[in-house]
Amino acid sequence: MQLCSWWGDHLVVYSVRKIVLESYPVLPVCAIISLLAGYLLNANIEEIGKIPLVLVMVPPINGIGGNIGSILGARLASALHMGTVEPRIRGQRVLSGNIKATVLMSIGVFSIISAAFFVIAYIRGATPVDSIELMSVFLIAGVMLVPIIVLSTVALAFVSFARGLDPDNVVIPIVTSIIDVSGVTCLLIAIKIIGL
Amino acid sequence: MVKEVNVRAVVVQGLSILLLCAIIELGAGFALEGMKEYIIGLVPGLIVMVPPLLDLRGNINGALASRLGTALHTGVIEPRLAMTAELKANIISSLVLSFTASATIGLLSYAICILTGAKTIGVLSLLTIVLIAGFASGLILATLTVSVAVISYVRGLDPDNITSPTMATVGDFITIACIYAAVLLVG
Numbered sequence: 001m002q003l004c005s006w007w008g009d010h011l012v013v014y015s016v017r018k019i020v021l022e023s024y025p026v027l028p029v030c031a032i033i034s035l036l037a038g039y040l041l042n043a044n045i046e047e048i049g050k051i052p053l054v055l056v057m058v059p060p061i062n063g064i065g066g067n068i069g070s071i072l073g074a075r076l077a078s079a080l081h082m083g084t085v086e087p088r089i090r091g092q093r094v095l096s097g098n099i100k101a102t103v104l105m106s107i108g109v110f111s112i113i114s115a116a117f118f119v120i121a122y123i124r125g126a127t128p129v130d131s132i133e134l135m136s137v138f139l140i141a142g143v144m145l146v147p148i149i150v151l152s153t154v155a156l157a158f159v160s161f162a163r164g165l166d167p168d169n170v171v172i173p174i175v176t177s178i179i180d181v182s183g184v185t186c187l188l189i190a191i192k193i194i195g196l
Numbered sequence: 197m198v199k200e201v202n203v204r205a206v207v208v209q210g211l212s213i214l215l216l217c218a219i220i221e222l223g224a225g226f227a228l229e230g231m232k233e234y235i236i237g238l239v240p241g242l243i244v245m246v247p248p249l250l251d252l253r254g255n256i257n258g259a260l261a262s263r264l265g266t267a268l269h270t271g272v273i274e275p276r277l278a279m280t281a282e283l284k285a286n287i288i289s290s291l292v293l294s295f296t297a298s299a300t301i302g303l304l305s306y307a308i309c310i311l312t313g314a315k316t317i318g319v320l321s322l323l324t325i326v327l328i329a330g331f332a333s334g335l336i337l338a339t340l341t342v343s344v345a346v347i348s349y350v351r352g353l354d355p356d357n358i359t360s361p362t363m364a365t366v367g368d369f370i371t372i373a374c375i376y377a378a379v380l381l382v383g
Binding site for chain 1: 200201203206207210211213214215217218221222247248251252254255256258259261262263265266267269270272282285286288289290292293296297300301304354355356357359360361364365
């Protein structure tokens with residue numbers, strides 16, 4: 001289905017019908033993926049709950065991950081509509097610039113919030129070694145999440161645009177749902193790696 | 197038309213907004229933890245639809261924010277707070293989606309409660325709560341989304357960097373507040 005009409009002056013023309021028809025089927029799919037994330041959390045709640053502070057890490061890691069995916073998704077959608085990015089991988093300077101910026105700000109934000117977790121743990125009476133371990137859990141989980149965010153966002157933006165859908169309508173909902181599942185998974189893997 | 201990405205500007209804008217949102221998110225994590233007991237005790241069945249409702253709100257507004265970013269960049273929507281046909285189509289479609297998707301989630305939550313044998317209030321009360329909360333939060337958030345997108349664009353910031361993260365974070369608070377208000381209204 002053609003979502004945007006390109007008129008002489010490169011105008012995107014929005015219609016309520018098109019936006020609703022394109023967005024509505026995506027929302028239950030996202031709800032189901034998010035339910036999976038809830039189920040994953042519920043199934044591992046014993047393991048997560050016995051380590052203090054790890055449960056508190058769930059909303060921030062999903063929130064930050066979703067926000068990073070949303071920024072990249074919105075930027076790619078605008079770039080695809082303006083024609084500065086084309087839906088292919090090779091020879092794309094604007095695409096690689098966007099990915100570079102995304103990776104840099106991800107590493108920045110995950111490092112700073114990890115440091116915040118060190119401080120919170122230490123204030124709450126954890127030993128310095130335990131605080132460093134908790135900080136490392138968040139940092140490792142965050143760094144593992146970055147390639148998942150970048151790959152899923154770029155893939156969804158390209159596929160949806162190439163199929164004539166408006167990436168503005170589909171990328172952010174699906175990417176944030178995928179990140180809800182991956183964020184919890186990355187935290188669980190990071191706990192295993194650190195050996196808590 | 198910009199053919200080059202200003203990586204520095206993206207990182208500076210993105211990082212500041214991400215940090216701000218992360219701090220608020222941390223607060224929300226602790227706050228939700230404290231309110232959980234209250235919600236479960238007050239209205240059985242309601243807790244099932246809180247996470248999907250929050251997600252739904254984020255998704256509808258994220259898409260609206262993303263479209264507004266594109267529309268501002270391509271010049272389809274002028275950076276003024278005036279109701280044009282394009283802006284109206286964007287806002288109305290978000291409200292229609294809010295209404296229909298909230299109803300779907302209300303019905304799904306009820307079905308899940310019945311299937312798993314969890315305690316729940318009647319389907320009509322549940323639907324009334326979810327529709328009031330969905331529509332009220334949809335209206336407030338659509339207005340805020342448009343304002344944040346237009347104001348950030350006017351100030352020389354890229355709305356693609358600012359709007360979605362801000363609205364995802366603010367949206368969680370407003371949606372929870374609207375669920376509370378709807379519960380109080382329905383009694």
